[in-house]
Amino acid sequence: MDTREKISARGDSKRAESPRGTGNTARGAQRRIEIIDAAIEVMARVGLAGLSMRVVASQAQIPLGALSYYFNDKSDLVAQAFQQLSDREIERVVRTAERLQPTMTTEQLADLVADMLIDGFSTPQGALVTRYELVTEASRDERLRPMFEAWYAAMVPALSRLFRDLGSHQPELDSRTIMAVMAGLEIDNVYRPLGPVDKRRIRATIRHAFRAVVALHDL
Template identity: 30%
Template sequence: MRQNPERRTALIDAAIEVLAAQGARGLTFRAVDTQAGVPIGTASNYFPSRDALLVQAGQRVFERLDPGAAVVGEALALPRTRESVDRLMHEMVGRITAFGSGYLAMMELRLESTRRPELREVLTEQIRANVQENIDFHLSSGMPGDADTVVLLYLALNWLIVERLTLPELFDDKRADALITAAVNQIVPSE
């Protein structure tokens, strides 16, 4: 297998775009090569199988959705209030919807994982770890609420994101912002 890390990352990013545009059935090495603008056969030199490419695409989506140190630092500087949680949830939904192809690719991977136990295992571990990181951050930062608060926000806002990406006319920006605030006000206890 080839070892050029930049080329590998470009191929994985191309796989994310193919998943978002064509679904899991459309994810072929040829489609990835075409999306990446590389010679046909390149992806097959970097990944031993389509399953390996699926798994690495799932991992890459999480890397690209990571808020980064600056956002985490800003969050830690906020007061420990429901309003701060609201601000953080707006930032998160905005960040995720800005990388809509990544989120749609993750939806495709989730659907594909119902047929591929290895992929399901990897995604379950990744998502479980991500949820736990969010719980740990929330609790250690002293924001209002408990682990269930974080899980309920995760569940509610994930479906709002699905609606925004798949049926964008259903809730315009103003309505989506109001729904995020309503979810936070209903789920997060007052100080």
């Protein structure tokens, strides 16, 4: 089973466990997504501590009582928000991984990864801030950890295959090195909107990391 199949199976399992039946209709599923997106914006603005069902209902422009039709409680909403963010992030990772080819130059490979990283700061609005908010919560709530770990389950094999094709003797270590650089860049820039200078620095840093890792293959 390849990465995409594993992700699909994991998502099917999560959907099967959903406590509400509104996803059985296209409109119900879309409305749930819209409410979760509203919750993501709220968490990005006021943090998890400031999140309440009332504030989310106001952001989503629906009656407070309607939220109970989609979510059991605040914990259920938080868990589904984390799942939605995780699913979207995995889709972005898979799309980028499929474009990474060993015939590309080091700069081309690095730029594709940098594009993915930069895009994550604004797609959708507030998603990156909320993801880090929820990652912190995962340190307290073990039910959220598998969703965060799913990102690594998607990215590590994809980058490892690339570095193996490039001649790496330690492809998984190489991939985790690049991912550590990416995580550091996210944290360094998450507190404010990215400007043109920030984007250039991100691209330069990712290029430098890729060149350093690839250079080790010849040692």
